[in-house]
């Protein structure tokens with residue numbers, strides 16, 4: 001008997017039909033992959049199956065009473081949202097760099113302990129998962145201190161620990177480094193072998209062997225894979241004119257770090273960092289999850305208090321010489337998974353882009369005439385003009401990311417800090433974005449780009465820095 | 479030491495009480511220049527101390543922390559907060575003599591002893607700053623005549639001061655110069671620069687005075703902010719239990735209701751809050767609020783009188799001297815109320831349901847905000863100050879109630895607020911005894927609109943809408959809120 005049987009399934013949001021007449025059947029032990037461009041209905045389908053959204057038509061789940069796996073459906077969201085101990089979510093992305101004695105969120109270990117208790121799960125199995133995903137090191141950290149890849153792993157550990165009969169994972173690979181991906185695929189194969197039915201929502205290419213069935217969605221309908229829109233080329237438009245002019249450099253030394261270290265209590269997250277970045281260089285920054293990449297970048301974007309205790313020169317000015325963080329930020333365009341996570345939930349698309357002029361999270365100041373022109377040009381260029389008045393958070397993830405990318409370039413800064421900018425974007429959008437980066441780079445902007453996969457990088461990169469456990473292991477021309 | 483305010487002739491009392499000028503953006507055009515390159519030493523590294531210091535340093539200023547010896551030797555949290563964030567930390571002897579500006583961010587109760595220890599070490603012509611004027615105004619602390627005394631008082635908890643700054647915004651702030659201590663006339667420029675350094679200039683700044691800040695702060699916190707929210711919450715809960723409403727539901731409605739209701743207040747003032755009600759409910763809430771105002775006005779006036787005469791702080795300081803005997807006793811009593819002991823039920827209450835089923839709280843808040851505002855203004859405080867100390871801060875306190883109910887709210891607010899809150903609550907409950915007998919579940923616990931046909935008298939509605947909109951707290955509020963454009967929504971549990 002099929003575990004999941006869907007026939008003529010529809011989902012409506014108000015008057016809008018977002019899923020049209022879907023039919024398919026999934027059996028225990030099968031691995032399925034749902035593909036489709038951003039906004040095509042992938043997440044909606046996952047939520048409908050897990051009962052989080054109302055649907056019409058047939059959606060039948062027949063659990064197997066003989067199976068050793070619990071008779072449950074679990075939907076793992078693409079984003080993990082945690083609250084502080086008081087149930088609040090008023091975080092800001094820089095928060096994990098400030099050091100407070102008061103603990104605001106619970107630790108990873110505590111979170112897992114609670115989860116295990118709630119679902120009566122065995123600790124032996126947890127050990128296995130922690131080892132396979134290389135996750136022991138973060139157990140004592142607080143939830144807001146860990147990186148986006150580590151958050152993703154926490155979700156995965158929980159899901160694979162529970163091992164429900166039907167498991168749906170939205171964007172399983174977001175933020176995972178190369179090795180973690182391979183390890184995850186091993187675990188997913190084990191899961192289907194044990195009789196689990198797996199549904200991955202992902203456009204990724206490096207899928208587990210068990211992923212043998214595919215559904216491709218386009219505008220809420222199932223289409224044959226080769227016809228899917230997400231495979232079609234995007235038409236290249238000319239760049240907005242303001243992005244053609246070279247940035248005004250005040251110094252040829254963009255970044256200079258000498259023997260830089262960052263530590264929390266006795267634990268070093270960065271050490272022995274000696275790094276020079278000159279104007280116009282375009283760096284690739286790599287390293288496994290938790291190797292210190294984001295911390296290194298936070299020293300550059302003036303978000304880390306420990307910058308004051310180190311020898312760091314930014315744009316020719318030594319940190320702690322009386323400059324304000326806003327003097328530094330105005331030269332930088334930044335995007336990172338954390339910035340996106342904690343971005344102002346009340347901002348419209350237009351306000352989100354415009355806030356890039358002020359380096360604020362949300363727009364608090366009025367635009368001048370020239371800024372308004374630039375904003376409009378950029379919105380049109382990114383195909384966001386029609387949704388400019390919608391709340392950013394109501395767009396599909398890929399589009400949100402695109403809007404925040406727009407925020408980084410809107411002031412045509414000297415330095416672009418692109419920390420996993422394509423996380424959450426599908427292949428097509430990634431190529432499109434990287435093409436955009438290549439095009440912009442011709443104006444001489446300096447770039448630091450964090451990306452895990454060689455196949456998903458812009459072509460313009462000239463140098464490479466690789467971190468491992470907080471130390472530099474590669475520092476070379478690319 | 480004599481209460482500073484009471485030493486002033488009436489003319490000067492009125493003069494200082496009446497200072498409140500909303501500052502325009504261009505007054506901050508010099509940024510942090512007046513403090514650039516100066517040595518700034520913060521005493522105390524708690525909620526305000528750490529977060530203000532982080533902001534000031536990120537604005538390009540030179541910050542270090544002077545802590546008491548015990549804190550350094552025992553590596554207390556204050557020492558860790560400062561050192562972990564790479565600030566220089568030292569004893570008073572090491573740091574105070576080098577300071578151009580000393581910022582006192584220790585608890586108000588400790589100010590006399592802290593200032594007595596710090597002042598002799600301060601160099602000639604240095605500046606001393608506070609974030610609350612209690613020590614200067616109520617305790618009458620005398621500062622050496624060569625020292626400039628200023629105040630920069632953010633009207634939000636320390637964590638917000640930091641969070642808003644890094645978002646690129648700030649929190650509303652009062653600044654002031656103590657007229658007895660401005661020998662070189664530099665106080666105002668320094669206060670403005672300090673305010674810019676914390677980001678306050680982006681969210682609206684009032685040029686105030688020590689006296690106006692203290693007398694309005696005390697009044698606001700003990701009446702509408704803490705006192706009335708506590709009394710209203712407890713009476714509402716007890717009424718629902720009396721009428722057989724499920725205890726879990728009642729507990730949740732009361733715990734989260736204040737937050738949801740005041741969220742509307744934050745965005746659109748009393749008008750915005752009242753507009754969340756249906757027309758019949760609005761008319762009812764209006765009438766109930768009028769009745770409440772009549773009953774409670776003498777109590778609000780008594781609190782304002784005791785604050786002005788210094789009676790309140792004298793009595794409270796007697797309790798300080800007595801090891802906080804009263805405070806601790808009353809705190810324990812708050813922990814024993816039925817509301818406190820009933821956990822919020824596992825029921826979903828929608829945003830609108832909090833208004834429809836808790837119309838009584840809307841009336842309480844309208845009455846309390848308007849009464850506090852009216853009473854302060856009658857006493858000579860300017861509408862701008864009165865607004866910040868009543869309407870503006872109500873959602874912030876409501877937020878702490880939603881997190882952990884009343885006992886915790888009282889624990890996290892200042893000592894002065896907590897003490898005043900209990901005094902108010904004890905007097906207010908009996909005062910409302912007869913009124914509460916008239917209250918039924920349509921006002922609290924059930925949907926007010928249920929079983930009513932929704933019709934209203936047009937003329938009456940027009941008049942009530944106008945009365946709500948044209949109350950002076952609304953007029954000044956519209957102006958000040960415009961300056962504070964961006965506001966985050968608080969999530970509903």
Ligand SMILES: NC(=O)c1ccc[n+]([C@@H]2O[C@H](COP(=O)([O-])OP(=O)(O)OC[C@H]3O[C@@H](n4cnc5c(N)ncnc54)[C@H](OP(=O)(O)O)[C@@H]3O)[C@@H](O)[C@H]2O)c1
Pocket residue numbers: 521522523524525526527545546549554555556557582583584585586588591592609610631632633634635636892
């Ligand atoms: N909290 C608010 O929302 C708020 C808002 C506006 C203004 N304010 C004002 O800001 C000031 C500070 O308040 P806060 O809430 O930040 O206080 P807090 O969090 O309680 O911090 C007080 C700091 O002072 C130190 N301290 C305590 N007793 C001391 C003593 N006898 N001698 C020297 N240091 C002492 C403490 O460190 P150790 O005990 O480790 O020495 C701690 O670091 C007050 O004037 C308050 O009215 C507060």
Ligand SMILES: [Mg+2]
Pocket residue numbers: 695699871
């Ligand atoms: Mg106050």
